[in-house]
């Protein structure tokens with residue numbers, strides 16, 4: 296399993312959090328009973344949900360001890376961070392809003408996980424997730440090329456490759472599960 300370095304990850308937090316806020320993913324699933332107020336940007340994306348829905352009980356799940364430790368260093372008592380694998384994690388009660396940012400692409404076969412995630416929702420609950428669509432970009436191509444080069448085979452042997460699908464695929468999957476689906480794709484260029 297990949298080791299996540301929160302310090303390296305957070306070096307690019309602005310770029311990485313952009314798909315979460317623009318367009319505003321949690322806003323799409325705002326629920327009146329969660330008492331909305333303007334979201335604040337903070338270091339941890341899960342904590343912004345507590346800013347947005349102060350009355351809600353917020354749980355954060357990640358399978359990386361390093362990422363959970365980093366989240367816990369902020370001692371944000373509004374969020375209960377748990378070390379768990381999404382594949383086996385089960386909430387203790389139906390969930391009103393399940394938000395996943397930039398995670399499902401790291402879970403092999405994650406489309407098979409969707410029925411389970413939808414089943415965990417409360418009636419009229421929301422599943423909101425964001426996955427990147429940059430796997431054909433030069434950075435990813437370069438890694439694949441290096442992995443086939445004899446000089447780098449050993450160094451790249453255990454590298455995990457993220458994978459995600461286009462919006463239409465998720466739309467079809469979720470529609471098959473009886474969900475009302477709002478799926479979109481966004482392309483951003485920066486230099």
Ligand SMILES: C[S@@+](CC[C@H](N)C(=O)[O-])C[C@H]1O[C@@H](n2cnc3c(N)ncnc32)[C@H](O)[C@@H]1O
Pocket residue numbers: 299340356357358359362379380381382395396397398401402
């Ligand atoms: C790109 S980071 C995103 C982190 C955070 N969600 C955010 O938006 O800043 C991907 C995260 O997915 C987590 N992850 C990968 N596979 C997982 C799994 N099976 N269950 C739970 N978390 C997983 C990794 O540990 C890592 O923290």
